[in-house]
Amino acid sequence: MSNFYDLAPLDKASKPFPFSELKDKVVIIVNVASKCGFTPQYTELEELYKKYKDQGLIILGFPCNQFGRQESGTNEEIQSFCQLNYGVSxxxxKKIDVNGNDADEVYKFLKSQKSGLLGFKGIKWNFEKFIIDKNGEVFERYSSLTKPSSLEEPIKKLLGL
Structure with a gap:
């Protein structure tokens, strides 16, 4: 996959979610888990989303159970958890793998575009974040330790605010 907009991962109902519909939007992609020390980042992600969605920001969470089995629920359980505990809108x-032979095409693309710390290609843990600009280019990759609120300035810049 050489183009972000060619990707079409599956949504929570296993229907294609075509990234071609995200043209001219700033996108944050994050691999999420319900039972992780970083799970409270949902709060800041939701705050960013509510604040900037009308200006063209979209956040996409991809549940993943590859790190400490911290996302073992079904897609329905994950949705319910996110809504009830963090008001995620x-x-x-759909739950995916982000590393290994079964890694989703979205993550294969993202990792090919932007390495992590010290050139590490793989995803190290839950809540790694990628920002994609309005042209479908991977702008930056952030570690799990990066608080979503610290992404506000780059988001504003990319949105032209």
């Missing part, structure tokens, strides 16, 4: 897509 941004899309949480």
């Amino acid at each position: 941004f899309p949480i897509l």
Whole structure:
């Protein structure tokens, strides 16, 4: 996959979610988990989404159970958890793998575009974040330790605010 907009991962109902519909939007993609020390980042992600969605920001959560088995629920359980505990209103897509032979095409693309710390290609843990600009280019990759609120300035810049 050489183009972000060619990707079409599956949504929570296993229907294609075509990234071609995200043209001219700033996108944050994050691999999420319900039982992780970083799970409270949902709060700041939701705050960013509510604040900037009308200006063109979209956040996409991709549940993943590859790190400490911290996302073992079904897609329905994950949706319910996110809504009940954090009021998440941004899309949480179908649970995927982000590393290994079964890694989703979205993550294969993202990792090919932007390495992590010290050139590490793989995803190290839950809640790694990628920002994609309005042209479908991977702008930056952030570690799990990066608080979503610290992404506000780059988001504003990319949105032209």
